[in-house]
Amino acid sequence: MRGTTVITGADGYLGRRLAAALLTDGDDDLVLAVRAADGAELAAKQQRLDQLLGPQARDRTRVVAADLSRDDALADVDPRAVTRIVHAAAVTRFNVERDLARRVNVNGTARLRAFATRCENLQRLAMLSTLYAAGRRHGDVLEERFDDVGFVNHYEWSKWAAEEEVLDAAGDLPVSVLRLPTLIADDDSGQVTQYNAFHNTLKLFYYGLLSLLPGDGTTPLSLATAAFTTSAVTRLLDPAIASGIYHICPDPADTATLEELIDISFTVFERDPGFQRRGLMRPLPCDQDSFEDLLSAADLLRGGPINQSLSSVSPFAHQLYLPKTFRNDALRAAWPGYAAPDPIALAETTCIRLIETKWGRRTQETP
Ligand SMILES: NC(=O)c1ccc[n+]([C@@H]2O[C@H](COP(=O)([O-])OP(=O)(O)OC[C@H]3O[C@@H](n4cnc5c(N)ncnc54)[C@H](OP(=O)(O)O)[C@@H]3O)[C@@H](O)[C@H]2O)c1
Numbered sequence: 001m002r003g004t005t006v007i008t009g010a011d012g013y014l015g016r017r018l019a020a021a022l023l024t025d026g027d028d029d030l031v032l033a034v035r036a037a038d039g040a041e042l043a044a045k046q047q048r049l050d051q052l053l054g055p056q057a058r059d060r061t062r063v064v065a066a067d068l069s070r071d072d073a074l075a076d077v078d079p080r081a082v083t084r085i086v087h088a089a090a091v092t093r094f095n096v097e098r099d100l101a102r103r104v105n106v107n108g109t110a111r112l113r114a115f116a117t118r119c120e121n122l123q124r125l126a127m128l129s130t131l132y133a134a135g136r137r138h139g140d141v142l143e144e145r146f147d148d149v150g151f152v153n154h155y156e157w158s159k160w161a162a163e164e165e166v167l168d169a170a171g172d173l174p175v176s177v178l179r180l181p182t183l184i185a186d187d188d189s190g191q192v193t194q195y196n197a198f199h200n201t202l203k204l205f206y207y208g209l210l211s212l213l214p215g216d217g218t219t220p221l222s223l224a225t226a227a228f229t230t231s232a233v234t235r236l237l238d239p240a241i242a243s244g245i246y247h248i249c250p251d252p253a254d255t256a257t258l259e260e261l262i263d264i265s266f267t268v269f270e271r272d273p274g275f276q277r278r279g280l281m282r283p284l285p286c287d288q289d290s291f292e293d294l295l296s297a298a299d300l301l302r303g304g305p306i307n308q309s310l311s312s313v314s315p316f317a318h319q320l321y322l323p324k325t326f327r328n329d330a331l332r333a334a335w336p337g338y339a340a341p342d343p344i345a346l347a348e349t350t351c352i353r354l355i356e357t358k359w360g361r362r363t364q365e366t367p
Contacts, residue, residue, distance in 0.1 A: 003123070004081045005237070006031040006074075008066065008112065009089030011045050013183075013194040014128065016052055017230045018086055023057055025234060028084070030057075031077055033066035035089065068108030079118040084237055087112055087127040090162070094155045094197060094315035101158035109162035113169050123239035125166060126176040131222055131247060131326050133160040133179060138322045143179075143245045143330040152318035167245075174243045178236060180229055181222035181249040181326070188225060188341055190349030195360060197316040198223070202265055202351065203359045204313065205283060206275060213283040214291040214313075215320025217259035222249040222326050223343050235335055247328040250340035258320055261347050268351035275355075288321050 005022055009015040010032035019030055032049060036042035046063040053061065066073045068089055090105045109127065116125045134141045135151040145167055151157040166175045184198050185191060192199060204210035232248040235241065249255070256264075266282050269275045286294075295314050298307045332338065356362070 003028045003083035004031060005029070005084040005086065006033055006077060006082055007086045007088060008033045008068065009087075010034055010063070011049055012088055012092075014226060014229065014233075015086075015088040016049065017226055018088065018233060019049070019057075019061070020053055021230050021234045022237075023053060023060060028060075029081075030061045031082070032061055032063045033074065033077070033089070034063060035067045036065040037067075068111055069103045071111065073108070073111050074115045077115075079115060080120060082119040083121050084124045084239075085112065085116055085119070085122070085126065086233065086237065087125070087166075090128075090159070092155070094153050095311060096153075096155050096158070098154040098157070101154045102161075105155075105158035106161040106165065109165040113165055113173070116173055117169070122173065124174050124176060124237055124243065125169075126178055126233065126237055127162065127166045128233070129163050129177050129179045130156070130159050131179045131181050131249060131324075132156045132319060133163055134324060134326075135160060136322055138324050141247075141324050141326050143247050143327060145245065152322075153315040155315070170243070174239070176236060176243045177245045178233055179245070179247050179249075179326075181224045181247075183226050183229060184223050185225050185346060185350045185353070187227035188346065188349065190346065190351075190353040192350060192353060192357075192360065194226075197313050199354060199359060201313045202354060204310070205265070205280075206269055206355070208278050208280045210310070210313075211281070211283050212286040212291065212294060213258075213262060214286060214288075214317040215258050216323055217257060217262075217285055219258045219320050219323040220252070220255040220325055221258055221261055221343075222255050223261075223341075223346060224249060225341050225346065228340055232331065232335065232338070236331075241334050244330060246331045246334065247326045248331060249326050249328050250343060251328060251332070252325045254340060254343065255325070256343035256347065260344065264344050264347045265351050268348055268355070272355050288318070291317060 005028045007015050007019055010019055011034045034045045042065045064076045135149050135156055137149045163177050182198055298310045301307045
């Protein structure tokens with residue numbers, strides 16, 4: 001019998017790629033759960049997913065409204081039909097307010113878990129989390145349940161708390177927590193359709209709006225592409241693979257440091273005539289206190305472009321002072337021969353595309 005996979009956040013950056021991959025590589029029917037305030041928003045999201053997934057998807061997909069901050073989320077889905085759930089929905093801004101993060105990321109996950117307990121044929125509940133659910137710990141980080149050691153922003157805290165919601169049910173449900181690294185490009189071409197703190201920080205450097213480099217240069221930064229992540233998640237959804245906690249990231253030995261990533265980024269920038277004309281120096285590393293001073297000064301420029309840009313960088317910058325090595329032994333055991341993107345080559349192609357598109361201002365195709 002054909003299974004049914006529910007994807008929450010199915011119109012998000014990863015959700016829509018996972019839907020496309022499961023349509024191509026599997027034969028499950030898909031329930032694409034999206035946040036929609038009303039019928040008009042649901043219809044618009046349905047139309048967009050139709051365009052992205054193609055007309056052949058219509059036979060195997062159903063788009064449903066499911067706002068996970070509401071108690072009636074997933075009321076339209078028959079739990080008996082559901083065999084797998086991929087939980088990709090979340091508010092993903094690093095500067096998300098604590099209350100919103102609690103309502104959607106934590107309580108929304110608790111609602112999904114409650115729904116999962118009613119799915120009598122469930123073979124996998126996979127929650128997409130982040131490596132930074134590790135919070136303020138440093139050193140080796142294993143694929144295991146984390147204690148609360150404090151967090152640098154509410155997003156991290158909420159993903160940790162959401163993990164706790166599903167892991168509490170691991171004795172009764174086939175639960176996997178898939179912790180993802182920072183995705184900096186769609187694929188090895190370096191094309192970017194989702195911008196985050198990585199891109200925003202480089203933009204500040206490129207335009208000369210930031211001359212200090214926050215962080216300890218030796219901090220490893222785990223980076224990957226949406227294509228790599230999608231392959232890993234679809235593989236780990238296979239019920240034949242053990243449920244559990246997985247770090248979907250490159251091997252520790254293949255992870256670049258902050259220093260190496262800045263070096264390759266400026267090597268690319270310095271080849272660009274526009275950057276050359278500005279005659280900018282490479283940024284000076286700064287300690288955490290100096291960076292805090294910069295943030296306080298920028299706060300006084302409320303509303304200005306520097307403050308706006310810094311506000312997307314600052315909620316994450318503190319992590320750059322907490323070097324961590326993410327172990328991925330469980331992933332490697334489950335996926336022998338897997339190949340994560342080379343971080344330096346990926347950073348290089350991504351920087352080239354960022355300059356070409358002026359950080360998305362010159363439009364490119366959005367998958
Ligand atoms: N992309 C990364 O670099 C990365 C790294 C680490 C972990 N992750 C994790 O991977 C997952 C997917 O990330 P993504 O990059 O695809 O994020 P995304 O593009 O921001 O998508 C998030 C999805 O969640 C939906 N959502 C937000 N609030 C909701 C609510 N109240 N009820 C139901 N759905 C809601 C969004 O819908 P609206 O747009 O309509 O609000 C959107 O479809 C997330 O759990 C994220 O924490 C991503």
